[in-house]
Amino acid sequence: MKIKAISQLIQGESLTPLKENKDYLTAFACDLMSDCLAFINDPNCILITGLVNEQSLRTAEMLDIDCIIFVRGKLIPKEIIELGKKHSLTLISTKLTLFEVSGILYQAGIRPLQIR
Amino acid sequence: MTVSFEFAVYHEDYHNAGVASSEIKKYLTQIGLDPQLIRRIVICSYEAEMNVVIHSYGGKMVLLIDDNEIRLEIADKGPGIPNIELAMQEGYSTAPLSARERGFGAGMGLPNMKKNADVFEIASSPQGTVVKLAWVII
Ligand SMILES: Nc1ncnc2c1ncn2[C@@H]1O[C@H](COP(=O)(O)OP(=O)(O)OP(=O)(O)O)[C@@H](O)[C@H]1O
Ligand SMILES: [Mg+2]
Numbered sequence: 001m002k003i004k005a006i007s008q009l010i011q012g013e014s015l016t017p018l019k020e021n022k023d024y025l026t027a028f029a030c031d032l033m034s035d036c037l038a039f040i041n042d043p044n045c046i047l048i049t050g051l052v053n054e055q056s057l058r059t060a061e062m063l064d065i066d067c068i069i070f071v072r073g074k075l076i077p078k079e080i081i082e083l084g085k086k087h088s089l090t091l092i093s094t095k096l097t098l099f100e101v102s103g104i105l106y107q108a109g110i111r112p113l114q115i116r
Numbered sequence: 117m118t119v120s121f122e123f124a125v126y127h128e129d130y131h132n133a134g135v136a137s138s139e140i141k142k143y144l145t146q147i148g149l150d151p152q153l154i155r156r157i158v159i160c161s162y163e164a165e166m167n168v169v170i171h172s173y174g175g176k177m178v179l180l181i182d183d184n185e186i187r188l189e190i191a192d193k194g195p196g197i198p199n200i201e202l203a204m205q206e207g208y209s210t211a212p213l214s215a216r217e218r219g220f221g222a223g224m225g226l227p228n229m230k231k232n233a234d235v236f237e238i239a240s241s242p243q244g245t246v247v248k249l250a251w252v253i254i
Contacts, residue, residue, distance in 0.1 A: 035222050
C-alpha cells in the first residue's frame, strides 16, 4: 500500500517528504524500542509508535525501517523532524490512538509481522 | 589490515545515545558489507550502546574490522552486573524510569545481542562490564 493512501486513511500529517512510490505491506505497533529491535524482521515494515524521541528514530535507522507513524497527537520537536530528514525517514503524525491506527491499517490490508 | 574506531559513551546521555551505532552503520555501509549482516551488527551495537548509557557510569565502544571478521567490544566503568545468568534472561531488567520512558527496559537487549552475533561474550565485575561481539564476514 502506498504511503500517501495510508496517511490519508489515518488523517496523518506528513512531517517529512513522502516516498510516493514505495509499497508497504506490514506494520509493527510498539512503544518498546528493544522489542522492536528484537522482533522486527522486515525492513519494509512501518513502525507505529507513541514514542517520540531520538531513540525511536535511531531504532528505525538500525532496523533499516524508513517510515514511522507517531500516534496520539504527540508534539513532534523540530530536532526530531530534522534528524528524520537527515536519515531520509518518512515521519507521519496522527491524532488517532495506536489501536485506531492499527485497526484502520489492518482493515486496509496491512499485515502483522510473523514473529515466531 | 585491521581498521579500528573508538567511540565514547556517556551515562544518561540520551540525546547522543545511538550516535556511535549510527556512525558504525554509516561506515559498514560505505565499505559495502552485506545489508543483512550490517543490520545484525547495528542491532547489537545499539542495544549495547543503550546499556552503557542506561546501566553504567559510561564507557567506550571499539569497532575492529579486518578481512574476515568484524569485532565490537563494549567496555564500561561499572557498576557491573551482579548476576549475569539472570541478566541474560529475556524480560529481566533493572532499568530506571528514565530509560523506560524512552522505550528501553524490556529486558531484551542482552538476549537479542546473543541472538544476532556470531560470537557473544560477557564478563563483569564492579569495575566494569565488557561485552565482546564478533561476526564472520562471508
Ligand atoms: N553495561 C551494564 N552495566 C550494568 N548492568 C547492566 C549492563 N548491561 C546490562 N545490565 C543489567 O542487565 C539487565 C538486562 O540487560 P538487557 O539489555 O537484557 O535489558 P535492559 O537493558 O534492562 O532492557 P532492554 O535492553 O530491553 O532495553 C539490565 O536491566 C541491567 O540490570
Ligand atoms: Mg538493554
